[in-house]
Amino acid sequence: MNEYGESVVWLAFNYLKDKNKAEDVAQDVFVTCYTKLDTYKGDASLKSWILRITANKCKDILKSWSYKNITFAQNILDTFKRKEPTPEMELMGSEENNELAKNLLALPVKYREVLFLHYFEELKIHEISVLLKVKENSVKTRLRRARMLLKEMYEGSEEDGRKA
Template sequence: MHDSSELNESVRKAVMTYSDSLIKIAFAYLKNMADAEEVAQDVFLTYLQKAPEFASDEHEKAWLIRATINKSKNMLKAGWFRSRTPIPDNLAYFPKDEYSVLQAVLSLDKKYRIPIHLHYYEGYSLEEIADILHAKPATVGTWLARGRNQLKEAIGGQAT
């Protein structure tokens, strides 16, 4: 059990270390920066409230990513989220050289978009992604291959 100063320091360190990653993961689901930031804040608030114990930094990061995915999915399921008109998002948050690739990634179906993001942006292996998404490694491999093929078509079509 953490004492409150240890817990506060753990959460502060996690915010500094993982905020950008969690926001990008949530953004890959929600396609809206304000909603992605709200999800990340909610994940850190849950961390503070539940005070989970982690065996390692990798365990902590996996827990944070799983919580981000779950909260993003819950937001997508919410009736108000589905019925609202999305505000076009400003992708200037991302480096210019990533912009066209990011647009192509965001155009993918969610089942390809999330594994692509976790693999290429977060550096997770196929087995780790399978564990995070509660899927078989072979299924994740198929999603990655199909997502890559769709990206090649989308980006390849733009190349001159």
């Protein structure tokens, strides 16, 4: 838990966009890991196994009826419009990082998850492929499309800044 706790919370946050729910998922993940440790086969690294459990739990929440009927978009906008920084914003740091975080959270989940796993968790394409149960070429394609979407978001914000 000490070694992978932060990674689990960040991955859950990237899926759910809610710090409290991410922390709840992290607790649930480690309880599951403790109870299911005997099922760990060692095919992948322990980190990959834990992150797979995290991703699956987050996907279950996103599919649930209760989650689909609660709108978080307004909460996210409120978070970015706040005058005082939230803990997540302080962690992100400078204005550029805040813009990056905002743009990352605006991406669809399938792009956000591969960016997070590749750049923040420093997993290799193969490890991400195993973790998400998709082909390596799909991971590469999602990474490329995610980078293109981020680039378009930045170019769009620069043009808006020039017009203002």
